[in-house]
Amino acid sequence: MSPHDAEVGLSVFQLEVSFCDATGDRFNALSGITAQFRPGQITAIVGPSGSGKTTLLHCIAGILVPSSGEIRHGGVVVSSLGESARDAWRRHNCGMVFQDFRLIDELTVLENVTTPALFGHYRVPSILRERARTLIRDFGLLERSVPTSRLSRGERQRVAIARALLMDPAIILADEPTASLDRANAASVAETLEGLAGQGKAVVCVTHDDLLVSRAHEVISLKAGRMGPPAVDPFVGLRAGDLA
């Protein structure tokens, strides 16, 4: 398999990320990560806490530059772009759901969801405003004019997902998107992500949630920054295989 296969939407090749730990020693948070995230597929990144899942997601998003290795999207080598270019690439291609949501708590639900629309427009176009309202409704949220700091964790998580979807990105990068949700809401989010994959988007989820893993087409299992053998967990492997 060539990492430079033009047909491949998004791929990472031999990623290596090293950090300094508290004592100043270098350690590899990720090493030897090679994977493809095809359009129309859900990829689940699983692994114990501290295994590098968020780090991998940030690499894919161009938030973090790997120490070595490559991130490609279409013909673009994202990992060798400059910072502003990576920001622009992320702005145009990625819908981000962060582990801690990262809502702008001064803003209301609608304002948070429409924030990405302000990056390129003087005011939020009414079509995007309507889209935001639909997303809010679809996620069972109320369009209240209170700052999002007043909402529950579950509500905040759903606002974060709605914001990631506003600009209809080709890639969705979600860090534990169902961690704060009850079963019903988690199921609805999983369904939404499945629907997005169905629309041809590349969906990448860091998750512990079986509900999401069971719908994934690919599962990347991380352990101390390395990819484990595929389908180490026969249960996960079976499910992923079923759907493929």
Place this chain on the structure above:
Amino acid sequence: MNPWPIVRAFLVRHRWAALAFVFLVAAGVSLAVALISQERALRNGSARAADRFDLIVAAPGSQTDVLLTAVFLRPGTTKLLPPEVTVRLLNDKRAAFVAPIGFGDSHRGVPIIGTTSQLVTHLSNELQEGRVFARRAEAVVGAASPVKVGETFRPTHGIPRDGNSEEDTDPHEHGAMITVVGRMKPTGSPWDSAIMMPVEHVWQLHSLPDGHEEGNEAVGPPFDPTRTPGVPAAVVRPTTIAAAYQLRNAYTTNESMAFFPAEALTRLYSVMGDLRQLMSLLAIVTQALVLMAIVMGVLLLFRFLVPQLITLRALGAPRLFIAAIAWGFTATLVLAGVVLGLVAGYGLSYGVSQWLAADTGVELTPTLASSEYLIAVSILATGWILALLPAYVVQRRSLAMSLAES
């Protein structure tokens, strides 16, 4: 790209911190502005009030005391010029006129000044109403006097100090009925509320020789050398500038002193130099406080702003957009503080002027001039530059690191 909706939301959600910051900046700016504006208003106002008093001759002593009593009509005791000097002065040909100034009586709490019609005409240019006094039982009132033209009154002996107690005088009406025949134009000085009448009448009231032959009821010069008493001060209007200096030299002797009020005021300001230094020190201190407030405010606002700015970066927002939000938030607050400070500073200066004017009779018109605007602009500029700091810090740090930390 429009940062304003987010800036506005930040301002609204953090309104108490924002208001506190605005008020802090405004308080500092207004204090500095009021101090400088008021100091200038005082200097200009007193100079304007003394402007028409060309040369003053009085008994040797403190020029400041004479200035305060003769021009600013503050209660005080002054020694009298010896009669011989007074006579020589009143009949000096190098002057266009010499107007004696005599005190000792009051009406409705305002001083009655004995002088000549020439000084009244000179101070007022032309009268606002009526005519100057031509007889002893006539008077002219200042522009702001509540006494009307045509009114009659009997002078009260003594000048009330601060308008109420008359400790060392025995208040009683004395002398003849006096009719007000004219009103002066505004002069911007305490003379605006005073009452002017012929000096001869004042002398008469105090049982002094009245400057003219026995039985001669004339008013104004020439004065009879044998029947002219000493006066506390005289205002001299020289014919030329050369004459002014000649006169000043001629009456700077053991028996008298002569000085230009403008000069005395300058000296007064330099005597009050300590006060001015204190004021400018205060102005500097307040400015330093404002700048510290801005720095502290910017650092505090950092805490509100930085996590949100990092979020925007993580979402892929353009750098300019993030910078505009970071800068716009603090810059708006600094601008609001400076504008509010200018307005409040002018208001403060205006209030103090009103209060001082009511107290002294010197008309004070506070203005905002270049130095005040300069202070405002420099604080604004400093604030606007410091407001770049959050934007700079957010852009500089590694995004992954920032995300992990905040």
